[in-house]
Amino acid sequence: MTIDKKRTLRSAAWFGTADKNGFMYRSWMKNQGIPDHEFQGKPVIGICNTWSELTPCNAHFRKIAEHVKRGIIEAGGFPVEFPVFSNGESNLRPTAMLTRNLASMDVEESIRGNPLDAVVLLVGCDKTTPALLMGAASCDVPAIVVTGGPMLNGKHEGKDIGSGTVVWQLSEQVKAGKISIHEFMAAEAGMSRSAGTCNTMGTASTMACMAEALGTSLPHNAAIPAVDARRYVLAHMSGMRIVEMVWEGLTLSKILTRKAFENAIRVNAAIGGSTNAVIHLKAIAGRMGVDLELEDWTRVGRGTPTIVDLQPSGRFLMEEFYYAGGLPAVLRRLGEADLIPHKDAMTVNGKTLWENNQDAPQYNDEVIRKLDNPLIDDGGICILRGNLSPRGAVLKPSAASPELMKHRGKAVVFEDFAHYKERINDPDLDVDASSVLVMKNCGPKGYPGMAEVGNMGLPPKLLAQGVKDMVRISDARMSGTAYGTVVLHVAPEAAAGGPLGIVQDGDWIEMDCSAGRLHLDISDEEMAQRQTARAEKLAQVKPAMQGGYQSLYIDRVLQADEGCDFDFLVGCRGAAVPKHSH
Incomplete structure (x- = not known):
């Protein structure tokens, strides 16, 4: 990609004028101790943070954000962190899916209304990944995904247990009279023993893999454990890379193409990914104007072997997946068998998907199986x-x-x-x-x-x-x-x-x-x-709730085959600078 440091920055409409408006925008920001030179032609990079103590999967994001900032500063950018609605599945009732669209609106309007040249999307728990990608896609700015990473393997009675999956397993055993309620409760503390998202191939890990397969993150983003130092290195490198993306003009519309979505569908089958990916990918595609249909899952996904042996479909957990080579190893295995539909799809580091993964190391043929020994012959949704x-x-x-x-x-x-x-x-x-x-x-x-x-x-x-x-x-x-x-x-x-x-x-x-x-x-x-x-x-x-957000949701939500987005949110509205009000 071509670096053009003469490119007009979006943030210049706020900070680049020597008039009353420029005075006010800069002056108000300076109350945080920001010196003059930060406003002199540096890309302003928003760090869109879904940190929340009510979203335990994302509760370590303050530290991740600090590493992103280091990378942005090193590359000559001006980092600004801002919060958006954190819709975590673990605590939020009745379901985080109810507020996925609300979070996407928060992201979209935060980007469009503020002096941002690009954004780093800090995502983790299930709906935060699609919500932030949906909002950023509707603005079509340079954006890069940094996932919080999966938690360490759960441990119980000397064995590995998977988050979520073990709950369903043990609960059924209690109802069958095979274990006592005390044995069931004993697994609680061991299931979630570190920061991070579910360590199974649940929706969080699936969507992290989808973000990487779509090309919206750096390689290995999906699987590095949350508490592994390499997670912070990736955050730092992502901060550096987003600054380069601004000068290259590498916006999401150049990455989130039909080719990218077809690659993601194929990868979802290979990893045994969540059914929720069907809804989320459709919604993200809809924001980008890509006409993705259910038939695409049949046309592209069916016939693809599942080669990742992870719970709930298989045996292992995300720790082993990363140590085995992570998603790059899967992509290499698929690509060598000509099972990546579009090897030339562009990614955020300026290289194609295949350029990033064609030499990826593969360390464990049990966790990431060879194509002639799949977990299941046809894993397509x-x-x-x-x-x-x-x-x-x-x-x-x-x-x-x-x-x-x-x-x-x-x-x-x-x-x-x-x-x-x-x-x-x-x-x-x-x-x-x-x-x-x-x-x-x-x-x-x-x-x-x-x-x-x-x-x-x-x-x-x-x-x-x-x-x-x-x-x-x-x-x-x-x-x-x-x-x-x-x-x-x-x-x-x-x-x-x-x-x-x-x-x-x-x-x-x-x-x-x-x-x-x-x-x-x-x-x-x-x-x-x-x-x-x-x-x-x-x-x-009559609806149970009159008025409020739930009423808006029921009135305007699309059906599952359409991605469950709001009808008025579909499409890319761009990031035209709003008129100032001063």
């Missing part, structure tokens, strides 16, 4: 369509049971999550191992926010019989740390009038992943009658 999901639904093959990937069973229906909790433990529940658990009204509008409740726990009476998996269908999401044969993101959702809302106990449902089919086995006439009756009931339903 399965897109299901049919009369039950006319606009699509998703399933993660690497986390599912192979014998259930083609299945026909009778529905056991839960009208919402509260009904599920009320009914699932009933010893008289009419359910067996072949049943299909169906949960409604947990989608974007229905929950609201589309919470991670789709991986419904199995009925205790079946767990006691040794049943470990069943087909489950909902319009909800599930945590990337979860597992099972779970159909998610059914669109349209029940609360928006989708066919899922008319399913009744005892209905037969057919699922065929290889054919991409999800079918409710009733006649067209019966379906039409039920839909009419359902529409009349929906017309009488």
Whole structure:
């Protein structure tokens, strides 16, 4: 890329004039002890920080930000750190997905309204990565992602345990009567024993890998453990690099191209990534004007072997993934087999994806398997369509049971999550191992926010019989740390009038992943009658919350197949300097 230090800086509209306005902007900033020369033609680099003690995954970001600042200063930039809404999945109710779009609006308007030439995006917990990329993409400024990194391996009874995944595992064992509640609680302290995000291939690690595969971060960003000194080196180098990106004019629109998204889809299959990536990548693409569709996941992703042996799909955790070579090792393995769709896709360091990774070291063929010994032959996200999901639904093959990937069973229906909790433990529940658990009204509008409740726990009476998996269908999401044969993101959702809302106990449902089919086995006439009756009931339903952000969310959120963004946020609005008000 070409360095052009004569390039007009965006921040000059604030700090570069010798008039009343320049006086005021500089003077107010000087109350922080900033000398004159900082305003003399230096790129102003915003450090967009999602630090929060309420987001434990991101609670170490103050230290990371300091290392970013060192890099910016070394490269001749002027760093300014600012906070944005930190939507952490671990504590935020009803779900961080409800506020992903709110956080993206915070980011977008913070960038557009302030004297920033570029931004470093400090991301970690699940929704912070897409939220910050969405906001920055809508402004199309130079931007680079710095992830907080995964926490160290969990430890319990002398064994490694994975964050999130162990909760689902042990909880089911308690319900099955295999362990006591005291044994369950004993794992709590050992699961999260250092700073960082979930150490499984959950949504946080998936989106960190997506950011790297998209080319929006430096190599190795996705996997360096949060407490490893190399994480701080990467932060420093990212700070240096963002200054160069300003002089090169390397904005997000030159990186977040269709090529980049197709590469990310292929990588998601290879790593056994979260189903949440489907929604988040669609939303980021929408902000950039890239027309990404569910069919792209079938066209690009299907047929790709999963070669990363990490929980919840496999055995290992993110520590081992980094020590084995991290995402660069995966990219090299894919590229050598011509499984990277676009090796020439540009990345933030000014090199192509393949230039960055073609010589990446590979240290462990158990953690990052060879292509002739995959964890699963086809790990591409399965897109299901049919009369039950006319606009699509998703399933993660690497986390599912192979014998259930083609299945026909009778529905056991839960009208919402509260009904599920009320009914699932009933010893008289009419359910067996072949049943299909169906949960409604947990989608974007229905929950609201589309919470991670789709991986419904199995009925205790079946767990006691040794049943470990069943087909489950909902319009909800599930945590990337979860597992099972779970159909998610059914669109349209029940609360928006989708066919899922008319399913009744005892209905037969057919699922065929290889054919991409999800079918409710009733006649067209019966379906039409039920839909009419359902529409009349929906017309009488009033939202639980009148006014406020939730009301805005329900009114304007798009469906899962569209990325669950707000309809008025789709598209790139650019970073034109707002008119001053002084």
